[in-house]
Amino acid sequence: MTAPAIFPSLTRDEVFRLETPRLWLRWPTMADAQSLRHWVGKPDVATMTSSFPVGISVNQLHERIAEVRAANADGCALGFVLTHQGDDDSAIGMVGVSLRANGALALGYHLHPALWGQGLMTEAVKRLVNAAFALTPELDDIEASVRPDNIGSRRVLEKCGFASVGLGELLSPHYGRVAVKRYVRLRSEPSPLALAAARHAPTAPPLGFQLCGLV
Numbered sequence: 001m002t003a004p005a006i007f008p009s010l011t012r013d014e015v016f017r018l019e020t021p022r023l024w025l026r027w028p029t030m031a032d033a034q035s036l037r038h039w040v041g042k043p044d045v046a047t048m049t050s051s052f053p054v055g056i057s058v059n060q061l062h063e064r065i066a067e068v069r070a071a072n073a074d075g076c077a078l079g080f081v082l083t084h085q086g087d088d089d090s091a092i093g094m095v096g097v098s099l100r101a102n103g104a105l106a107l108g109y110h111l112h113p114a115l116w117g118q119g120l121m122t123e124a125v126k127r128l129v130n131a132a133f134a135l136t137p138e139l140d141d142i143e144a145s146v147r148p149d150n151i152g153s154r155r156v157l158e159k160c161g162f163a164s165v166g167l168g169e170l171l172s173p174h175y176g177r178v179a180v181k182r183y184v185r186l187r188s189e190p191s192p193l194a195l196a197a198a199r200h201a202p203t204a205p206p207l208g209f210q211l212c213g214l215v
């Protein structure tokens with residue numbers, strides 16, 4: 001089933017990009033597979049995602065890039081690679097939000113391990129989240145799911161205004177059933193009461209939530 005478009009025509013062309021103080025977020029191209037292959041398939045990256053297998057091949061990366069580009073062009077996703085600002089246009093990470101079949105918008109990301117701990121992904125996620133809300137006035141929230149032991153990613157979400165709404169489970173094509181901590185970023189700041197209610201709601205089926213990393 002094809003998800004309905006939610007992003008405007010402005011974002012559906014590869015000239016569309018976002019800027020942060022240190023980064024560009026631009027559409028991925030097939031050439032980016034040559035950079036991505038150096039880290040995306042490593043166990044400490046891939047196993048934290050739901051859609052990238054350990055040891056992912058260049059051909060599989062081409063398929064993923066084609067999927068991201070198609071979803072961008074259809075207005076169902078904002079999926080980008082990160083590059084440093086300046087002359088080097090090499091991909092150093094990926095970040096994106098994509099529409100799930102149930103209408104939820106889910107966030108995913110990963111970064112080259114040599115660059116962890118410098119605040120780069122926080123910078124990228126903040127920019128993407130702001131853009132997603134600005135571009136889609138009808139969007140109420142963005143979701144993300146994280147393995148509970150992925151402290152760095154949980155911290156990124158918290159720094160970007162995501163609130164924990166409890167535990168859940170998802171079905172990964174590569175890792176089977178995965179226990180996750182679920183997060184939601186509302187357009188506006190949530191009230192403590194709303195957060196408490198969400199935390200104590202019965203565990204919902206995993207549909208619509210995904211491990212960060214599917215971009």
Ligand SMILES: CC(C)(COP(=O)(O)OP(=O)(O)OC[C@H]1O[C@@H](n2cnc3c(N)ncnc32)[C@H](O)[C@@H]1OP(=O)(O)O)[C@@H](O)C(=O)NCCC(=O)NCCS
Nearest residue numbers: 045048110111116117118119120121122151152153155212
């Ligand atoms: C998650 C990931 C994108 C973070 O990128 P990053 O650019 O290093 O993130 P940031 O530097 O913006 O923020 C990381 C925060 O986590 C903290 N952190 C990282 N590892 C931590 C740990 N083991 N314990 C406590 N804090 C930790 C950092 O100190 C930092 O917080 P601070 O700014 O308050 O000090 C990167 O580690 C990654 O690509 N991991 C593998 C893929 C992945 O996990 N994707 C997300 C799946 S949900």
